[in-house]
Amino acid sequence: MxxxxxxxxxxxxxxxxxxxxxxxxxxxxxxxxxxxxxxxxxxxxxxxxxxxxxxxxxxxxxxRSDRLTPEETRKWLEHVVREEIARIERRKLVELESSNLGNRAESKLLDDLAAQCFRLLAEHGKSATFDPQTDQILAEKEYSPETLHRAQEMMDLYKRDFQSVSRHAKTCAIARDVLGDKEISALRYVELRQLFMKGKVIAIEAVAQAANQDVAPAVAATRDEIVRARGPAFDLFSPSTLPASSEAPTSPQSACKPETRPQAPGQVEIPYDPDPKEICKRLVKNKEKEVDSKGLNQLVQVVDVFTEITGLADIRELRQHHLSLYVETLAQLPKAYRKSPADRKKPLSEILAEAAKLPPEKKGMATNTINRNLTFIGMLLQKASSEGHDLDSRLDITALRKRRTRRQRDERNPFTRDEIQALFESPLWTGCQGPSRRRVPGNRIIPDGRYWVPLICALSGARREEIAGMTTSDIKNVEGTWCFDIRPNKNRCVKNLQSERLVPIHSQLIELGLLEHRSRKKNDLFPELRPKSKSTRFGDQLDHTFRMVLQDRIRDRDRKTFHSLRHYVSDVLKNDPTIKTEYKDDILGHAGKGTGARCYGGRTELKNLVRTIEKLPRIAALEPQVGKTGKR
Structure with a gap:
């Protein structure tokens, strides 16, 4: 047996x-x-x-005999070459806007080193090494010792990548699109991988020689070489090493012995795709319950622009000059960068070319925006590092942050008490001619989201999206007091943990019929404000209307926006000596100053919050509407 x-x-x-x-x-x-x-x-x-x-x-x-045909070889090579050339050209166009010539020289050197790495991997597989003593082409290049060390690091990175589960999945998915295959066998995958490396070399050399317009001869020559040298491509695979034994074999006769090559130290397979966009998707999924939808959308947009500027498809290839190039490019973009639908499909190179003709005051992102974007990139790098990706230890985002030119609280100006009264004298609240003519005086009051949301924000200090995305269940009677229960719901998250709070409803809102409005709705409190696309948020549809009303009613509009309503509430409560700071913080959803305020004690009693919210002045222009909700 x-x-x-x-x-x-x-x-x-x-x-x-x-x-x-x-x-x-x-x-x-x-x-x-x-x-x-x-x-x-x-x-x-x-x-x-x-x-x-x-x-x-x-x-x-x-x-198995399932090998790539010559035609499939050609198609795959052409795809790899074209994609790599497009990536390099995108990066070069962006680099033209950079004033730092060192970045361009660095990119050219990295391209050359990458081409040599891919050539060696295609020729020698897993045993490839960046050693001029064993390769004549490398010896002729006369690289410095420091450059050779960097190249070997790149080689090790590529080896790990090409053996990873994520690379296998991505290559198979792309190959199925290019070749029309339903399944990619292991042997076809090895051939695809080898061709991928050769295609990278063709592309990099073509761009370096300014011959990228006609790569067909190089593709055909490589295809013919592959077909002629058709044979088992097992060298990139490393079977598990058999345990050592001190006993010698007796008459070892084997028709075919599998190679038992030990695994190189530190080469651990990472099951996560190193593409920055894929890392971002995983990060967004992890943060969905912690961060509001606005922040997550901004994160995705920032990473998309970052990869477009740098041309990176692998986070492990990120270097400090990429980060520097990113920040420099942000300073060259127009202030209205891709805000219009027509601009969203334009290539970055075209947008930069148009921006070059703009005056300086219309170019460059704000300091806060650049610093926020760098924070998002830092989150991306932290996520990549937590997944086990090897990142360059020399990366430093802090050095690229811009210094503020004004205090954060001065970024937006608050409305004054008189301006609030003047603002709500607009026909939108006192009587207009109809839904499409809200700024023209008339006898119609339309109590929808455009009417209620600014009014609620002025009498609660809540953020726009917190109110615009409310459901009917977010208005609750707590201990006999009607309150806004501001917490994450199916429509939106909240900014942070301290933003979750109970805010008593101002008496004037109740008298104007907010509770009756709630009783007429089934689910969303303001369904007409539901986003029309994934790139918009609850409340975005208010922007244009509010800006026009602001233009009509407020003379001094310097740094005044919808968010100035929140600043107005903060100013009113802060300057009232009878209101404790803790009450104001609980109304606005602020963490409070000092460890004691943040970590100790419970929430402010509801009766104190009611007295605090009633300190906000009633809107005089709306007093005639009090008690007339049934006539609307």
């Missing part, structure tokens, strides 16, 4: 032998694989047999 399948004793030691399936016979002249297990111990022999059985299944899959 055998101790395991395909195992028998040959003399004093155990031997493993398995027949090669007929579908694999075209890759070898023998019908069997036979390996001496070099041990007399049954338990060790059984364990080795299990390892060999698994490796043989993998090997047979490689040996």
């Amino acid at each position: 055998t101790i395991a399948a395909h195992v028998f004793r040959r003399g004093a030691v155990y031997t493993w032998r398995r027949r090669i399936p007929r579908t694999c016979r075209q890759s070898t002249k023998t019908a069997y694989i036979q390996v001496s297990l070099m041990t007399r111990e049954p338990e060790l022999a059984r364990r080795l047999a299990g390892i060999l059985h698994g490796e043989s299944v993998h090997l047979f899959d490689l040996m």
